[in-house]
Amino acid sequence: MKSLQRIFAIVIKELRQLSRDRLTFGMIVGIPALQLVMFGYAINMDVRHLSAGVADLSQTAASRQVILDMAQTQVIDINYQAADVFELETLMRQGKIVAGIFIPPDYERRLLQPERAAIHLLVDGSDTVVGGAVASIARSARISPYNDRPPTMEIRTYYNPERRSPVNTVPGLIGVILTMTMTLFTAVAIVRERERGNLELLITTPVRSSELMLAKILPYVFIGLLQVTLVLALGAFLFDVPLRGALIDVYRVCLLFILANLALGLVISTIAQTQFQAMQMTFFILLPSILLSGFMFPFDGMPRAAQLIAEILPMTHFMRLIRGVVLRGATLQELSSELLVLGVFIVIAMTVAILRFNKTLD
Amino acid sequence: MADSISSELAIRARGLTKDFGHVVAVNNLDLDVPRSRIYGFLGPNGSGKSTSIRMLCGLLTPTHGDIRVLGLEIPRQAEQLRRKVGYMTQKFSLFEDLTVAENLNFIANIYTLTRAEQKTRIPEAMERYELGRLTRQRAGTLSGGQKQRLALAAATLHEPELLFLDEPTSAVDPENRRAFWESLFDLVAEGTTILVSTHYMDEAERCHALAILDLGVLVAAGSPDQLSAGIDAAVIVVQSREPRKVSRFLDQQEFVHSTAQIGNILRVMVDRDVPDAADFIKKISSDAGLAVDHCEKVHPSLEDVFVAATQARKAARDKIE
Numbered sequence A: 001m002k003s004l005q006r007i008f009a010i011v012i013k014e015l016r017q018l019s020r021d022r023l024t025f026g027m028i029v030g031i032p033a034l035q036l037v038m039f040g041y042a043i044n045m046d047v048r049h050l051s052a053g054v055a056d057l058s059q060t061a062a063s064r065q066v067i068l069d070m071a072q073t074q075v076i077d078i079n080y081q082a083a084d085v086f087e088l089e090t091l092m093r094q095g096k097i098v099a100g101i102f103i104p105p106d107y108e109r110r111l112l113q114p115e116r117a118a119i120h121l122l123v124d125g126s127d128t129v130v131g132g133a134v135a136s137i138a139r140s141a142r143i144s145p146y147n148d149r150p151p152t153m154e155i156r157t158y159y160n161p162e163r164r165s166p167v168n169t170v171p172g173l174i175g176v177i178l179t180m181t182m183t184l185f186t187a188v189a190i191v192r193e194r195e196r197g198n199l200e201l202l203i204t205t206p207v208r209s210s211e212l213m214l215a216k217i218l219p220y221v222f223i224g225l226l227q228v229t230l231v232l233a234l235g236a237f238l239f240d241v242p243l244r245g246a247l248i249d250v251y252r253v254c255l256l257f258i259l260a261n262l263a264l265g266l267v268i269s270t271i272a273q274t275q276f277q278a279m280q281m282t283f284f285i286l287l288p289s290i291l292l293s294g295f296m297f298p299f300d301g302m303p304r305a306a307q308l309i310a311e312i313l314p315m316t317h318f319m320r321l322i323r324g325v326v327l328r329g330a331t332l333q334e335l336s337s338e339l340l341v342l343g344v345f346i347v348i349a350m351t352v353a354i355l356r357f358n359k360t361l362d
Numbered sequence B: 001m002a003d004s005i006s007s008e009l010a011i012r013a014r015g016l017t018k019d020f021g022h023v024v025a026v027n028n029l030d031l032d033v034p035r036s037r038i039y040g041f042l043g044p045n046g047s048g049k050s051t052s053i054r055m056l057c058g059l060l061t062p063t064h065g066d067i068r069v070l071g072l073e074i075p076r077q078a079e080q081l082r083r084k085v086g087y088m089t090q091k092f093s094l095f096e097d098l099t100v101a102e103n104l105n106f107i108a109n110i111y112t113l114t115r116a117e118q119k120t121r122i123p124e125a126m127e128r129y130e131l132g133r134l135t136r137q138r139a140g141t142l143s144g145g146q147k148q149r150l151a152l153a154a155a156t157l158h159e160p161e162l163l164f165l166d167e168p169t170s171a172v173d174p175e176n177r178r179a180f181w182e183s184l185f186d187l188v189a190e191g192t193t194i195l196v197s198t199h200y201m202d203e204a205e206r207c208h209a210l211a212i213l214d215l216g217v218l219v220a221a222g223s224p225d226q227l228s229a230g231i232d233a234a235v236i237v238v239q240s241r242e243p244r245k246v247s248r249f250l251d252q253q254e255f256v257h258s259t260a261q262i263g264n265i266l267r268v269m270v271d272r273d274v275p276d277a278a279d280f281i282k283k284i285s286s287d288a289g290l291a292v293d294h295c296e297k298v299h300p301s302l303e304d305v306f307v308a309a310t311q312a313r314k315a316a317r318d319k320i321e
Helices: A002-020 A022-042 A061-072 A085-093 A107-111 A128-140 A165-196 A198-202 A209-239 A247-271 A275-292 A304-312 A314-326 A333-356 B002-008 B049-056 B100-110 B115-128 B144-156 B174-189 B201-206 B224-229 B243-251 B277-287 B302-320
Strands: A050-056 A076-081 A099-103 A119-124 A153-158 B009-020 B023-034 B038-042 B064-069 B072-074 B085-088 B162-166 B193-198 B209-214 B217-222 B234-240 B256-262 B265-270 B292-298
Touching: A002 A022, A022 A275, A022 A304, A050 A061, A050 A085, A050 A128, A061 A076, A061 A099, A061 A107, A085 A099, A085 A119, A119 A128, A128 A153, A165 A198, A165 A209, A165 A247, A165 A275, A165 A314, A209 A247, A209 A333, A247 A275, A247 A314, A247 A333, A275 A304, A275 A314, A304 A314, A314 A333, B009 B049, B009 B193, B023 B049, B023 B064, B023 B193, B023 B209, B023 B217, B038 B049, B038 B174, B038 B201, B049 B064, B049 B162, B049 B193, B085 B144, B100 B115, B100 B144, B115 B144, B144 B162, B144 B174, B174 B193, B174 B201, B193 B201, B201 B302, B209 B224, B209 B302, B217 B224, B217 B302, B224 B302, B234 B243, B234 B277, B243 B256, B243 B265, B243 B277, B256 B302, B265 B277, B265 B302, B277 B292
Parallel strands: A050 A076, A050 A099, A119 A153, B038 B193, B038 B209, B085 B162, B162 B193
Antiparallel strands: A099 A119, B009 B023, B009 B064, B064 B072, B209 B217, B234 B265, B234 B292, B256 B265
């Protein structure tokens, strides 16, 4: 009986403390809701509306019909018209399309020669789910009016022809690891000093807010680049992940992404009061970063709302950048819009952090 | 004229008020702290000592009031003030996972001391505050007294004109406290002004001048002697074999402000205008059948001043309610 009284006393105390920590209380409701919504939307292997381009050199009624048939599957959206196969390849390297339909000038003649491919389907194989979905539209082509068979289709899978998943996962994993460690490190670094009282000492010294913020993130930039090197080396060594772009570009992209996460961590540190809260908030960023960025599930398969949320996350842009550089050999010029988004994110987050970090105790 | 007075003052505050929403932590505080002196803030916990210090060094923005510290307008010129003042927080705020030497080097660089300055001042500080043998020890493993010496060394490394010490000795044993105060007097001799908050009477006695704070209000200010002389009560020491009974009896008398027991001795604070208060107390106690051995009027201590000042306010508050 006495034991029960004591247990009860502790239970009541825990609940009281919990209800007074508003952030934690919010997480109790927020995390399940977030998970449910995100998993519900994001886990969608039945991908649709993948961006595609067409190079129709035949320009006949039959070729237009077959393109229309493929578009009607809704698996692809034809967003680009290309002049030739090289333009399709460029669009794919830039990440603008994941599928390309190439129809040679002698399409109608080839329909009569089943041993020759009448349609070439170019597929970005770096995401295996996407690759599989695009391949499925090959089956949609209707029986041609010239003979009783569908047109012969040749699928050319780019970047990951063996469809090995580590090839796709490892570059993305750099993003997950950096989001997790960089954001958490900085968030906790400032909050810890506040908890221990070091901050009260620091703000009475001539240190400026901007100096403190900058100095807090610099050491982690090096740690982040070290982690990148480790993942790349292990990826190449254990999983034979190719590096098609320039190594320096990989580091440039990573550096930008590291800075974005560190700045985000600083913003968190100006909001969180305890290390525990900082950890929870980091988790709140990490979860959508993994689920919505295109790392786990294809970005194109997600509904519009989820895509909009994903566009705010640095990880989404990093995912496009790192896959572009590592797997498709894209140059930074070809990916400049994603770089710009990360740059803007860094500037905004840094400004918010410096403005929010007040050198007073008010 | 006014200029020469203000330049002799390290701190001048008028109408200093801090309002934390529903609580007024500091209420209409006027303060004049002369240079090269130790000025004390004496008051119980929650009397507004820390809040006042934080406002004076620009860490908190006052709700009302004007502050000038070392000729600078605070909080507007707080950044310029930072190089000229040192601040020792109530809680040890150096880095516990760094060694003594690493902490001092860090602080030296934060205050952008030159290499030459660092080379002379750090070893000097180590010697002065007896940290020499602890150089490589992590700050977290130091004793209370050692931590406090390290904190003082760090707070004075940039040779500030003014030093704010917020209850610096709360985690320190009496011997270390004495040594600590000796160091403070050394600093004052070199021209430093020190503002120190405390709730220890013996420390308050050592200050050149002090302000007694109670619930955010300044209730008395002056040198310890001035304060003792200016007390609005007389202090009678009563010796008795049954001090609890005597104390209960005296507490009921109109002219008695308060009684405090120290062993078998009672310190009784009474109205100043009671003639021959000592004899009077002895008489009425004996009449009530209580054994009183000895009664004597004594010079009021700072504790008496403190009790009298805070009790007068309490009585006034009770009356209003």
